[in-house]
Amino acid sequence: MAGCGKTPGKAGDPSYLYVSKIADKATLVDLSNSVGGLSMPAPNLTEASLARHLDGDASFEKAFIPGPDDAHPGHVGLGPVFNNTSCLNCHARDGRGFLPPVPSGQARVKLGSNESLLLRISVEGLEALPKDADHLWGAPQPVPGFSGQLFHRGIYGLRPDSPGTGQADVYLSYESRVETYPDGRQVTLRKPLFAVENAYDGAASRLYQNDVRQSPRLAPPVAGLGLLEAISEDDILAQADPDDANGDGISGKPNWVLDLVKQAAGNPTPLSLGRFGWKASTPHLLQQTVAALNNDMGVVSTLLPTQNIFGTLLYDAFLALVGSDLARLPTVEADDDFVDGVTFYSRTLGIPERRNVEDSTVLQGGRLFAQVQCIQCHAGAYEIKDWAEVPEFSGLKIYPFTDLLLHDMGEGLADNRRDFDADGREWRTTPLWGIGLTKLVNARAGFLHDGRARTLEEAILWHGGEAAGSVEAFKNLSAADRESLLRFIESL
Amino acid sequence: MSYSKKLAPLALALPLFSACLGGGTDTKAKTALYDLPEADAVIVNIGTNVIFATYTELNTKMIALNTAAQSLAANRDAASLTAAQDAWKAARIPWESTESFLIGPVDALGIDPKLDTWPLATSALNAVIGGSDPLTPAFVHNLDTNLQGFHTAEYLLFGDGIATNTRSVGSLTDREYEYLVAVTAVMAEHTAQLVTAWSEHFDPEDTTSPAFLDVFTLKTPSQTAGFTNRAQVLATIVQDGMAGIADEVGNGKLATPLAGSLAEADPSQVESQFSWNSLADFQNNVASISNLYTGDYGTHTGAGLDSLVQQVDMDLDFRIQAEIEFAKARIAAIAGAANLPFTQAIKDPAARERVQAAIDQMNSLKRILEEELAPLVK
Numbered sequence: 001m002a003g004c005g006k007t008p009g010k011a012g013d014p015s016y017l018y019v020s021k022i023a024d025k026a027t028l029v030d031l032s033n034s035v036g037g038l039s040m041p042a043p044n045l046t047e048a049s050l051a052r053h054l055d056g057d058a059s060f061e062k063a064f065i066p067g068p069d070d071a072h073p074g075h076v077g078l079g080p081v082f083n084n085t086s087c088l089n090c091h092a093r094d095g096r097g098f099l100p101p102v103p104s105g106q107a108r109v110k111l112g113s114n115e116s117l118l119l120r121i122s123v124e125g126l127e128a129l130p131k132d133a134d135h136l137w138g139a140p141q142p143v144p145g146f147s148g149q150l151f152h153r154g155i156y157g158l159r160p161d162s163p164g165t166g167q168a169d170v171y172l173s174y175e176s177r178v179e180t181y182p183d184g185r186q187v188t189l190r191k192p193l194f195a196v197e198n199a200y201d202g203a204a205s206r207l208y209q210n211d212v213r214q215s216p217r218l219a220p221p222v223a224g225l226g227l228l229e230a231i232s233e234d235d236i237l238a239q240a241d242p243d244d245a246n247g248d249g250i251s252g253k254p255n256w257v258l259d260l261v262k263q264a265a266g267n268p269t270p271l272s273l274g275r276f277g278w279k280a281s282t283p284h285l286l287q288q289t290v291a292a293l294n295n296d297m298g299v300v301s302t303l304l305p306t307q308n309i310f311g312t313l314l315y316d317a318f319l320a321l322v323g324s325d326l327a328r329l330p331t332v333e334a335d336d337d338f339v340d341g342v343t344f345y346s347r348t349l350g351i352p353e354r355r356n357v358e359d360s361t362v363l364q365g366g367r368l369f370a371q372v373q374c375i376q377c378h379a380g381a382y383e384i385k386d387w388a389e390v391p392e393f394s395g396l397k398i399y400p401f402t403d404l405l406l407h408d409m410g411e412g413l414a415d416n417r418r419d420f421d422a423d424g425r426e427w428r429t430t431p432l433w434g435i436g437l438t439k440l441v442n443a444r445a446g447f448l449h450d451g452r453a454r455t456l457e458e459a460i461l462w463h464g465g466e467a468a469g470s471v472e473a474f475k476n477l478s479a480a481d482r483e484s485l486l487r488f489i490e491s492l
Numbered sequence: 493m494s495y496s497k498k499l500a501p502l503a504l505a506l507p508l509f510s511a512c513l514g515g516g517t518d519t520k521a522k523t524a525l526y527d528l529p530e531a532d533a534v535i536v537n538i539g540t541n542v543i544f545a546t547y548t549e550l551n552t553k554m555i556a557l558n559t560a561a562q563s564l565a566a567n568r569d570a571a572s573l574t575a576a577q578d579a580w581k582a583a584r585i586p587w588e589s590t591e592s593f594l595i596g597p598v599d600a601l602g603i604d605p606k607l608d609t610w611p612l613a614t615s616a617l618n619a620v621i622g623g624s625d626p627l628t629p630a631f632v633h634n635l636d637t638n639l640q641g642f643h644t645a646e647y648l649l650f651g652d653g654i655a656t657n658t659r660s661v662g663s664l665t666d667r668e669y670e671y672l673v674a675v676t677a678v679m680a681e682h683t684a685q686l687v688t689a690w691s692e693h694f695d696p697e698d699t700t701s702p703a704f705l706d707v708f709t710l711k712t713p714s715q716t717a718g719f720t721n722r723a724q725v726l727a728t729i730v731q732d733g734m735a736g737i738a739d740e741v742g743n744g745k746l747a748t749p750l751a752g753s754l755a756e757a758d759p760s761q762v763e764s765q766f767s768w769n770s771l772a773d774f775q776n777n778v779a780s781i782s783n784l785y786t787g788d789y790g791t792h793t794g795a796g797l798d799s800l801v802q803q804v805d806m807d808l809d810f811r812i813q814a815e816i817e818f819a820k821a822r823i824a825a826i827a828g829a830a831n832l833p834f835t836q837a838i839k840d841p842a843a844r845e846r847v848q849a850a851i852d853q854m855n856s857l858k859r860i861l862e863e864e865l866a867p868l869v870k
Binding site for chain 2: 030031033034035036058063065066067068069070071072074075078085089092093098100101102103104112113114115116153155156157162163164165439440442443444445
């Protein structure tokens with residue numbers, strides 16, 4: 001599997017070791033080692049697909065404003081509550097998001113008008129609810145008066161008491177601890193904490209009650225998503241071992257999640273395999289697009305035509321604010337062409353070619369990646385079957401370094417919030433392809449679901465649960481071997 | 493502008509690489525520019541005397557804009573309004589001149605949208621002006637990106653840009669003066685932050701983090717902060733920077749408002765439409781490309797990409813410089829004898845042809861950058 005004749009290497013080398021085109025023909029080979037490396041269309045798109053990609057790109061960049069607005073009627077749809085104002089603002093250069101800096105001398109910072117992180121919220125009892133239509137199929141239960149996501153921004157005038165604020169203000173601060181390796185090396189790890197204040201429903205806000213769960217979610221990269229969507233369900237499920245039947249300590253679990261398209265079609269059990277989002281709670285990119293439009297920006301579409309705060313007192317405040325202008329607001333703010341465009345755009349970005357593949361330290365790191373068992377979850381090759389959505393991806397052999405399954409990552413990373421079949425300690429394995437360009441694309445980008453890790457090393461050290469054995473093995477490697485492993489991951 | 497247009501490769505030549513290993517059998521006829529001995533000096537000059545110098549100039553002009561806004565609020569006379577309008581245009585020059593290098597802190601600190609979001613939330617803007625919230629910098633910090641920055645200040649200074657690109661000083665209300673002062677103060681905070689990030693430490697939370705100039709010039713190459721080698725720097729400059737803004741100007745800023753026909757032409761899509769400053773903006777975008785290529789900025793002359801290209805292909809250097817000059821000329825020609833602003837040019841049949849010529853030239857510039865210069869930094 002490694003190489004085609006002229007490849008050097010040792011017997012037993014992992015199959016990915018010498019592969020530089022980890023997305024096969026969808027790998028970017030020209031100039032992807034640059035700040036724009038995650039933002040390029042897959043090079044094997046037909047001319048027609050490329051044109052469609054570029055149209056979708058323009059939609060991805062579109063800045064929404066509140067309506068009605070006679071000067072720019074084509075841009076209305078933002079709000080009344082939201083987290084940011086365009087896809088691009090959270091997914092800048094299609095790379096990972098970043099946390100706002102806490103100014104020197106201050107203990108915390110308020111999330112503002114251009115963040116790439118948001119909080120998911122829900123109410124939870126001790127037991128998971130039945131997975132049926134009455135209980136949203138296991139979806140996080142919305143907080144009464146709120147929903148499943150906290151919208152920290154609001155259109156001007158919505159909160160006369162607090163201009164710019166949406167449902168509540170969110171403040172970021174950090175707690176830190178020091179991790180010490182067996183060889184004495186020390187690394188400071190920090191975890192962001194989020195305090196919610198100034199809720200629109202007052203000092204006794206439902207949001208402050210102790211059955212409310214919150215989960216910070218940083219914008220993940222957009223590059224490679226279509227290729228992940230193209231992987232067959234069978235190939236993903238073949239890796240699942242939820243009861244650890246083979247006794248290796250790894251218990252990858254699929255997340256069966258609500259599929260809005262199936263639901264709209266009247267399917268009595270509208271569940272699909274989730275694969276997108278930090279807990280694999282989204283089944284396909286069309287749903288990602290409409291859900292992000294509706295939730296993150298308050299932009300309604302034909303598939304999700306209801307405002308995210310509809311039925312709450314804050315929506316009533318919006319009705320009072322907009323008055324008779326309500327009739328001038330479009331009922332569909334992102335039409336089907338727009339939605340299809342954004343979906344196609346996010347499907348058709350390429351993955352950059354690996355770098356420094358044959359450096360001796362990278363090769364050594366690649367072997368260690370298997371030896372330390374990272375590969376158990378950050379798994380290897382898939383062959384895409386025929387995929388009608390992007391036929392150019394059919395038949396490609398790809399190495400995204402994810403099994404797309406849920407794993408218990410331990411107490412340190414837990415958000416203590418269920419999300420369909422994912423419990424409070426479980427997260428979907430993050431794809432590692434493209435990760436080596438993260439800091440080139442944005443020098444302050446963060447790793448892990450809340451951006452807490454400033455470096456790959458910090459990200460590794462936060463792994464726990466099913467990964468505990470791997471992390472122990474990593475910490476006990478020599479310093480040189482640890483560096484090699486990091487160089488390998490940086491090559492991806 | 494807060495958007496950054498991605499590239500549209502004009503030719504999709506699929507290299508017939510083996511699927512086994514990363515490389516193919518391409519043999520470069522020319523040395524890669526980043527392997528030339530002078531490459532380091534070029535990167536240092538571009539970083540220090542073009543990029544950082546542009547940010548320094550931007551900050552200087554932004555402070556001056558805020559000062560002019562304060563004078564206007566104090567004096568409330570026509571001369572002060574004209575001076576403030578001129579100060580806005582003067583600050584716009586270095587900002588548009590950064591658009592071939594919108595990388596680093598302007599992204600990593602989320603500053604770009606706070607300075608240059610378009611379109612404005614016009615209805616909300618009027619609600620802010622008509623309301624009673626104290627118009628302080630703290631208040632502006634809490635506003636959305638579509639209610640602050642360059643174009644908000646532009647709207648307050650120049651009016652709606654429809655019949656004219658000015659307004660009478662008597663039409664400005666107390667609250668508009670306050671809003672203008674507050675918005676320009678916040679803009680100056682952001683540009684100061686950019687200067688600090690490039691010259692002292694790029695991460696405000698970590699004063700031990702390197703100056704981004706040091707990261708860019710590879711003085712402190714850093715996997716955890718950005719560039720680690722010259723190839724990355726030059727690939728970024730050429731592709732993401734120069735070719736990127738050429739594409740955006742041609743296929744976005746010029747083409748979108750022009751649309752397919754006079755009937756479809758849409759002045760509401762025009763950048764800097766209140767001040768009628770669009771064509772100057774586009775000229776400065778092209779100047780941004782030129783500055784990176786030549787290594788010259790203001791009165792400074794230094795080694796740019798041109799000094800590297802000249803070593804491997806004199807003819808290419810000549811043609812790139814020609815394409816840049818043609819681009820400047822085509823944009824300058826749009827206004828025509830009637831000195832039309834861009835919003836009017838797209839509605840004038842003869843001017844529309846000149847706009848199309850400028851678009852074609854921007855695509856010609858983009859082509860040479862992508863297809864002939866970029867391979868030299870691959």
